[in-house]
Amino acid sequence: MKALVVKSTGLWYEVLAENKRLVARLRGKFKLEDKKVTNPIAAGDWVEVEANQQVDGEWVITQIYERENYVIRESPRKKGHDHLIASNIDQGVLIVTLKKPRTSTGFIDRFLITLESFRIPGVILFNKRDLYNEREIERFEELKSIYQDVGYEVHLCQFEKEVEPIVSELFRNKTSLLCGHSGAGKSTLINRLIPHASQEVKEISDFANKGVHTTTFAEMFFLDDKSAIIDTPGIKELGLSEIEPEELSHYFPEMRNYLGQCKFHNCLHENEPGCRVKEAIGDTISQLRYDGYLSILREEDNRK
Structure with missing residues (x-):
């Protein structure tokens, strides 16, 4: 039956199905779009569960339904992996x-x-x-x-x-x-x-x-x-995942407004001539947000 994941310990999951809270474990290996993740399932996921015939009172997750969206970060503990926060x-x-x-x-x-x-x-x-x-x-x-x-x-x-x-x-x-x-x-x-x-x-x-x-x-x-x-548990750092340098400005709404208006199509809005984003600093783009953009582009510590 279909169930909503309400908590994960990494090994065990608590799911809500038909107004009942059930304990379930994951069957087999699941991937998030072929990405390396420390956890294949997170709170907010919809899954299919079935009773474990070998263990009374235990359920098994057999399928993860397609997500509408998810929030992900770089894993703080496992280099080269991501951590799924919620779906x-x-x-x-x-x-x-x-x-x-x-x-x-x-x-x-x-x-x-x-x-x-x-x-x-x-x-x-x-x-x-x-x-x-x-x-x-x-x-x-x-x-x-x-x-x-x-x-x-x-x-x-x-x-x-x-x-x-x-x-x-x-x-x-x-x-x-x-x-x-x-x-x-x-x-x-x-x-x-x-x-x-x-x-x-x-x-x-x-x-x-x-x-x-x-x-x-x-x-x-x-x-x-x-x-x-x-x-979510308290987070000290929030490492970004899945974002390439040339895409970063797309996730700043005020910079996204100037998409395609710079002289160079691959402009990073840093030192390039004819940059419409830099021209808008102090007008529609705040200096603080632009400095934050550069900090992320240069992969500086996000706690500063």
């Missing part, structure tokens, strides 16, 4: 903090780029409003203006105190991917939106007493029968 999402939501911990604009840009490859809408939630001084509030307003002008929704929040109604509504009737550094407030937000989530975390972590290991895999929680959040 079949309606929007990506990034939790950002200006302090304790600080989220770099490089990290923000890389997250948005991973969404742009499938034109997945992106939302940026700046958390820990109560910790910001006047200078940091000004910094937020500057970043809000930059990212809103590009087309992303941006909000200032304080999850420890409350979740604003406008933020709660962001998650209604959608499957949302939630991402951010450890300590940014992802768990706090989930527990505010879904009061039973903390108990659900405990129950899922011990499912079937199979010896769950520490994992970098995502997990799905449900607000209601039409709304779900895929929570």
Whole structure:
């Protein structure tokens, strides 16, 4: 029968089928479009399962259904491999903090780029409003203006105190991917939106007493029968996957507007003459975003 993957430990999967949570393992080897991945299945995937005739209460995944989209990153642990974060999402939501911990604009840009490859809408939630001084509030307003002008929704929040109604509504009737550094407030937000989530975390972590290991895999929680959040463990770095240098500007919406207008068709918008992107810096393209583009092009550390 058809089932939705709600959690993966890398060896075992929890799936939801016919309103029942089942424990399943993978049969055989599956590939993601012939790419080297550390995990062939992620939260949000639809799969086919059948009962294991040899082990009572255990199910086997026999098929992975075609994905509408997915979010992927370079594996932080296995060189030359990618890591599938989540599949079949309606929007990506990034939790950002200006302090304790600080989220770099490089990290923000890389997250948005991973969404742009499938034109997945992106939302940026700046958390820990109560910790910001006047200078940091000004910094937020500057970043809000930059990212809103590009087309992303941006909000200032304080999850420890409350979740604003406008933020709660962001998650209604959608499957949302939630991402951010450890300590940014992802768990706090989930527990505010879904009061039973903390108990659900405990129950899922011990499912079937199979010896769950520490994992970098995502997990799905449900607000209601039409709304779900895929929570990801805290990410320190976000290495981009599947993007060639000449394609990078395609994933910056403000640069994409100038596609095909440069003097050279293979322009990287770095040192080439007749570059329309460089001409637009300070006008329709912010200096901050352009500097971020160059940082990614040169494969610099995304934590700076």
